[in-house]
Amino acid sequence: MIRLILPAIIAASSAAAQDSSICRNLPFSAKNCVRVLACIGDQGVTFDGQARGWDAGAVTGQMSDGTSCSGVWDSNGPMGTGLARLGCSDGTDMDVIYYNQDNITGTVIGQGQTSTGHAIRVWSGENVLQFLTPQGAYGASLPCVQGDIPIS
Known part of the structure; x- marks a missing residue:
């Protein structure tokens, strides 16, 4: 199981992450929904969810290898951090600490580790694609260890 704790964030399936009718971010509403993207390890595996x-709240999504994951997040971590715990269908657990936020895009940044020892880098927020699109670039990409991975 993957465990994830995030500040004011919950994830859903990647199909739902693409569906604007499902993921409308209404400030100060219990129905807030933002996209969650992550690099898992150094072999090109990514996570896409909500x-x-x-x-x-709750986090759900899918790894690029088809593994589904779900868990919870909480923004009441020590010294302003958020924590997330996720469990995956392949038995993997993930723990993440969110420790930074880009104030311009509202993107939360974090890192953690899977139960199998792989590093996790996470980005989440209403404008996460804007944050992950380099100035002058045509599209967003995840800055993973093995190199940038294009996302949409």
Whole structure:
């Protein structure tokens, strides 16, 4: 199981992450929903999902290898951090700490580790694609260890 705790975020399936009718971010609403993207390890595996809630909630999504994951997040971590715990259908658990936010895009940044020892880098927020699109670039990409991975 992957465990993830995020500040004001919950994730859903990647199909739902693409569906604007499902993921409308209404400030200060319990129905808040933002996209969650992550690099897992150094072999090109990514996570695409959604986080829903305000101050705490649920995260769901799917790895690029088809593994589904779900868990919870909470923004009441020590010294302003958020924590997330996820469990995956392949038995993998993930723990993430969100420790930074880009104030311009509202993107939360974090890192963690899977139960199998792989590093996790996470980005989440209403404008996460804007944050992950380099100035002058034509599209967003995840800055993973093995190189940038294009996302849409």
